[in-house]
Amino acid sequence: MQPNQRIQFRRDLFEIETAKNMSRDEVVSTFVATSTYWRLLSAKNHIILGARGSGKTVLAKMLSHDHLSRFTSEPRAVAAIRSRSFIGIYVATMVPWVGVLKSKPWQSEPEQERFFQWRLNISCCIAFLSTLRSCLEAYISDIGERTKMERRLSSELAASWLLEDLSISSLPELEHALQELDRLRLIDMEIRRAMPSVAADRMVVGVAFDVEALAPLRWAIRIVSGPLELPETCTWLLCLDEAEWLDPLHHRILNTFLRSASDHLLFKITTTPYHHYTLETNTNDPIAVGHDFEYVYIDRDPVSSDGESADVDNMQFANQLFAKRYARRPGVRRRVSMNQLLGESELLDAGRVDWKPGSRMRELLRIYGSRETVARADRLDHSSSQFSDQLGRKLHGALLLKDGVAQLRGREELTLYSGASTVVRCSDANPRRLVQLFNRLLQEAPETRGRGGKQGRSPGRPVARPLIRPVIQTRVLTTFSQNTLMRIQGEPVVGRELYAMMQAIGGFMRDYLHHRPLSTDQVSSVEIDKDIDPHIWSLVKAAVGLGLLYPNVSARNPDQMPEREGRFHLAYALAPYFRLLPRRGRARKLSTMLEDSGQRDSTNIAQQTALFELDEVEEE
């Protein structure tokens, strides 16, 4: 039962940044299908990697039958449902669910495994019932026939799961019976621990689920396949969300499924980067990437190595996301596009900028540029296209930013972090950040809609006036950037150390840009190598999981995460706070940045943030 499907009034979906808090209809109506999504809707095992807010839950939910069957605007989705080629089941491993697994420290490893398998079995079967309900609605149009089929299948499933004594004749009854079974099992476990002498006389509760993992689900699939007339080619996709909260032991069990997956039951497991903890299984052979499964890395670099096409894709995605959510906004009287709201970006939309000697930009280059860069500019004067390619594009935004910051006096504010492309860039193409930014910006949108056509500040370039003034946009982005950084401190386990490290990185980059003569070498990435301190590497991985650092993945192998060496660029979301240009630049060694800030190795960071372990958080 999804009570939020009963929501009758329209909600402002810009205020809802996580798919977990959206109803099925809201998720479906605002979903922007990308090439990644269609790649996932396939008969392969996938482990989906993405930073927090990158859209993993939405992807997993949209693979489930009850969402996919409602994605009627997309012909491929309609075809998949009509042909019964894919049936997805969505299973969330939420905090309370995982919390139960972690609450039994007295269990031996075999007991922990058995408990995980039992709970996974019963949870998958409960989730299966939602999918079955959706299948019945999609494939049996006559309500009478559908009710009869539901009664028949509920009864057969109950018998298969050894619940036949309960006279179950509907899916809600079956779901309730499974929840009750789980409750009785937990009581039974506690009795066996608390009163072993009493336990000897007790029958084990829920033996049907005390079997090999996913066996009860496979039985259920076999039971329903005939009555639902599913073809031989039908593939069931078990979408397990947020596996990062599980332990390595649980991942080993999941890996065993990936290894032994049949063509008819495959897996889509979401987790954050570096939080697929092991390739080991419960057999002697580990799983093999590319053979047993594929990684799919969904964080999209707004500035990838092929430059423009990534930007175009991301702008398109952002436009669609904005349009879909805006269309559902309560009280909207007229349509507004993202570009109308935010306008062009002085920083990033270089366009037709005048670089001739004597121009304003040339003057800024003379003031802030290094000698070599100024000389190079003089040498390239003969060719405006070469000038633009080699210098203009790279320096334009940086010069404006340096000058903007240097000229700030008193209560003056920057206006440069504005424009649609800057907002999209500063979201790191992360859907949650985009929605958060849109929400904050829309709160600043004026009551009356302005008209376009006013001249902007960049010399020689007319800029259509956006509905939200650049100074307001800059204020919103800067506050958002600051909050993104501050919230790191509250992250479990690593918060304080991670915050210190990100301050060191951002601070280094800020000083490099603002306190040195400008060249085309702007630093926006960190470089690490195999000599990295293991603890610092763990912080880097945590930063990637939180979308604070993004690996510079290769275009040839975009799903391959760098392991202990490589380059990672600072999230563009942090650019406004550190007064950086949100674009890819050069890399510097992380060790250099940390040394510069006095945090040479993990010892220093650990000393600064030494903590005392406490078993529970409560006031005494």
Add this chain to the structure above:
Amino acid sequence: MYIHRVEDMDLSDVRNESYDLCMFASGYEDRCTNVPELLQGCNLGEIHVFGFSDFRDLESRRLHDLYFTQEWNTPPTLMSPDDGSPLYEYLNRISPVEHSHLRILLDYSSMSRIWYATAFNWFRLTSHFSSIDVDLIYSIGRYDDREYPPTVVRDIMSIPGCEGRLSGGNPLAVIFGLGFDGSGPLSLLERMEPNVVEAFVASPGASDWHVKQALMANDEIIRSFSTSGRAYNLPLNSLSTSFQYLSEIVSYYRRDYDVAIVPMGPKPLGVASILVSLKLPDVACLRVAGDRPGPEVVKATGDVLVSRIMWRN
């Protein structure tokens, strides 16, 4: 057994009562000897003291262990804060032939949450007694007016017996019990992503200052995240009222949401949270393991809170 009733009592009720058994805890806090000192000479029945398996080298802890050994003739039985199994062993030794109706006194002033939850589970699961009356006693702590360092959340786990309902895809409603650390609930919000957030504070609390401090520290979560835009007031000095109010708050969401209570404030409201979860098994109660810069040594105010939980078959 089930929770038949929760009643508020007085220290004088405890002094006038005869108990079959009594459980204390020995830790590094001075408060752990406050209640035993108040109950010297009372009819407490068989005494058992549980001692934390960690921090045994702290000077205060050594003194407290010595106190229980010398004054109560009961050296502490060591127990991990995460595992109450020795408590089960101890309670299982109680003969139902000798005691069809049990009267137990439990001083939870310095007990780990798992310990008293373990005791509650035993009361819930046993069927050998016709009734059990458990008197809970708590020495209220004094907190100074100073900056309290944020706690770094390490992990979130359910309390045994309080696992709640296996989700059928319902949205999540989380009810936070707020203390002096505002960052803990905020970091949990990021992780749990609930649809609904509610919060409660101990009010009236140990003092007006305590209430103001909790509200100030948690201003962001109350203003920006709480669905009702406020924190509910649950009185620290009345477990029966807190238990009842919290049951009502939870009941509003039970039908349409998976509900989880996360108490991060004073212990009596943690007890109320566990009792609500035991009474309403579809409601989970979670505990948070975290790290702080140093042990918080809390002194007793001298006031005690006494409550009776009546368990019946």
